Amino acid sequence: MTKVTAQMSVSLDGYYAGPLYSGDGNWMESAEAAGFFRITRWVIDAMAWRERLGFAGGERSTNSDIIAETFEAAGAYVMGRRMADGGELPWGEEPPFHAPVFVVTHRTRETLVRQGGTSFTYVTDGIASAVEQARAAAKGKNVAVAGGGSLVRQVLKAGLLDELELHIVPVVLGAGMRLLDAGLELADKEAMEFTPTRVVHTPEATHVRYTVNGRAALVLDDRGSGAGVPGADGP
Incomplete structure (x- = not known):
């Protein structure tokens, strides 16, 4: 069954990049880029990632296996315009998505067709439409929300995400672009619930996969009231 999935690298304090780049100067020299490259450092030497980009070398490791698994599971992708525009030149004529x-x-x-089976279709009638078009194109495989973080958050907010995998990197950035923030627009006494289904530890990142259960009311429990606690009503 086709699932809508997303995976993001985040710091211990929940950031996927440094503070948002203002557009002045060189993005590569910005605080946003510095944070992003630190958070995604675990990817760089992975053989599966390097192979997808046409680079030689790389390590066959647990991190590489996770990257390979993610690519293999995806039959189509949904992406934000900022990420697509930023990657168009670096990805070259054969982007890694296939x-x-x-x-x-x-x-x-107009739809941009690249080598290796990758095409970029520009959807102007909303996130739900993009997800549905991706489902139709995925041929039974997963739809991967590739990002950036703002798009992942919007898909989660809209209730369209089935599975979220966080690659938690052991570093604190202190400031930056946070994945799970007030943009989810949760109501007072409302939460978004997840069930962890897999945890994989490596020195570079802890990979935690969650099933998204959706929104739920926050209900007060009876802690401290003594109800149901043996001996709470006296001897």
């Missing part, structure tokens, strides 16, 4: 990519945007553009 599957249809549906880009959520407000600006129209």
Whole structure:
């Protein structure tokens, strides 16, 4: 069955990049980039990632296996326009996806066809439409929400995400772009519940996979009231 999945690398304090780049100067020299590259450092030497980008070398490791598994499971992708525009030149003529990519945007553009089975279709009628188009193109495999973080948060907020995998990197950034923040627009006394289904530890990152259970009311329990506690009503 097709699932809508997402995976993000985050710091211990929940950031996936440094503070948002203002657009002045060189992005590579920005605080946003510095945080992003630290959080995704665990990916760089993984053989599965390097192979996808056409680079030689790399380590066959647990981290590499997780990356390979993620690519293999995806039959189509949903992506934000900022990520698509930023990756267009670095990814070159054969981007690493090897599957249809549906880009959520407000600006129209003709479908961009690349080598290796990757195409970029620009969807202007909302996230739900992009997800549905990706489902149809995935041929029974998963739809992977590739990011960035703002798009993952919007898909989660809309109740469209089935599974979230966080790659938790042992570093504290202190400030930056947070994945799970007030943008989820949870009501007072409301939470979003998850069930962890897999935890894989490596020195570079702890990979935690969650099933998304959705929104739920926060209900006060009876702690401290003595109800149901042996001896709470006296001897």
